Amino acid sequence: MGWDAEGQLKPAGDPAWRTQPSLDFATLCPFSPHAANEDVIAAECFSHAAAVDPAIGRFHRAYVGHAEEGQYRERGSSGGMAGWVAEELLRRGLVDGVAHVAPVDPAEGALFRYRISRNVDALRSGAKSRYYPIELSAILREILAIPGRYAVVGIPCFIKAVHLARRQHPLLRERIVHTLGLVCGHMKSRHMVESFAWQMQTRIEDVQAVDFRVKDATRPANWYRAKLTHRDGATRAQDWWHLVDGDWGSGFFQNRACDWCDDVVAETADISFGDAWVEPYSSDGRGTNVVVVRSRAMLDLIEQGCAEGRVTLKPVDAAFVVETQAAGFRQRREGLAYRLSWRHGAIRPLKRVTPGHDLPIRRKLIYRGRHAIARGSVALFRAARRLRRPALFIGGGRAMLTVYQALTYSRGRLGRLFDWLGPAAR
Incomplete structure (x- = not known):
């Protein structure tokens, strides 16, 4: 490997x-x-x-x-x-x-x-x-x-x-x-650690260890906080929600195989x-x-x-x-059925979920958006690394995340539009 x-x-x-x-x-x-x-x-x-x-x-x-x-x-x-x-x-x-x-x-x-x-x-x-x-x-x-x-x-x-x-x-x-x-x-790429390093103003070459979930009994368990430890013992930490790729469900750096898991x-x-x-x-x-x-x-x-x-x-x-x-089951049951329906004319994985696309417009857009972020985040990261411009990834990632969260959460103009359109759109 x-x-x-x-x-x-x-x-x-x-x-x-x-x-x-x-x-x-x-x-x-x-x-x-x-x-x-x-x-x-x-x-x-x-x-x-x-x-x-x-x-x-x-x-x-x-x-x-x-x-x-x-x-x-x-x-x-x-x-x-x-x-x-x-x-x-x-x-x-x-x-x-x-x-x-x-x-x-x-x-x-x-x-x-x-x-x-x-x-x-x-x-x-x-x-x-x-x-x-x-x-x-x-x-x-x-x-x-x-x-x-x-x-x-x-x-x-x-x-x-x-x-x-x-x-x-x-x-x-x-x-x-x-x-x-x-x-x-889902499985993440190793690029996510380097992205965290960029956003904590450090170099991946200086990272000795990473703790993805720093534990703090005084904070809710789902308030993830990541910590990087440098070779010299110094540390940098940041809450996941302040990181561009910190919204787990958006699919940043997701392994391609995870799209086909049930x-x-x-x-x-x-x-x-x-x-x-x-x-x-x-x-x-x-x-x-x-x-x-x-x-x-x-x-x-x-x-x-x-x-x-x-x-x-x-x-x-x-x-x-x-x-x-609940979110994982939606992604690997409802979402998987929809993704399986995309693969016309290609090899289709054999899963326990039946392909189908009978979903409200909003749900379809969420799954399309998540898939686009999974693929696009890697391409954006590679371009930013090649050009030595981390801001390219961070800014582009923020833009992708903003659109995705507008679809996902019932707030803002887009959320109100789907609510106005009714159940078939939601």
Whole structure:
């Protein structure tokens, strides 16, 4: 895998893999029409799950809450439940290593990479969210080379890819015994960090580390604040809403593949974790998780943690989980159906969503605008970098964002116009 011009990781080997693909290879890619979809994989892995929901898939139980003991909640971006479960697997000897994303020295050519932690101290250094491109090849090679039982933490398409690899490789099937999923909006380009650096009046060459979500218990959890740490130890920080690319839903620097994803909550993972983006939880700066449990082993682990008072979780239904990720589900159900309808005469991804374009005008314009920003932000960034004029990206990005937000929010002249036109336009 290597970096492409868009700041994403792409295959960089012999081009024959694309021009002369084998069926075995085609069934490994989570976006391939030849690969088993999430419903098939979940039916194989969680056949005894108590419930099946069209939005969140198969599951035993769902919860909202946080880790109570230790500093899991303080260290994590959200309620600390992903860290608590991963450490519990290590502490109980249920796994010998946990594959997760952790910071690395920029001299390695990236800010974050997957690694396998084999003790609690190493695992803790990987806490928090990482909105940065990463890939699995190195840790899969390590799992194949070193006997043991492993857990893998990842976003939906990564967990699906692990299952597809396990289907073909008996050793991976034997050694990867647990999967921990993370609710995902979309994958960002590495250019976003450089854009943040521009807007905080610093050079990307001087950035040693980045914290995408600085935690502050006195502020609402959804008030994201990014912090850059320089090589000399100095720091710069800024709230996301002051950054041109800080409106997550607008799609700045989104990976192209994310336009064709229909899995929000990692439906193929043994257990999934996300932020509880509903009140009163979204205003609690300490962070709160929504948790979806699919495997019996994970259910036993969670129930014991609740009984011992080590975690505080309240059972919720599937509708609550969907509500916490409402924007993500609109993008990957309604929005995906509309995007699939655009691809006439081209290869159309095979998804669980039926193509359709029967939407109000405003919704269509929002999805068109988001798609345009995802593509346009990368082109604008590359031009600004080539010309050494960050202001070109910042100014152009602000213009794109202004139009998008005028469509999205019911305020201003454009919002009032759609309201006046009635339901067919809204």
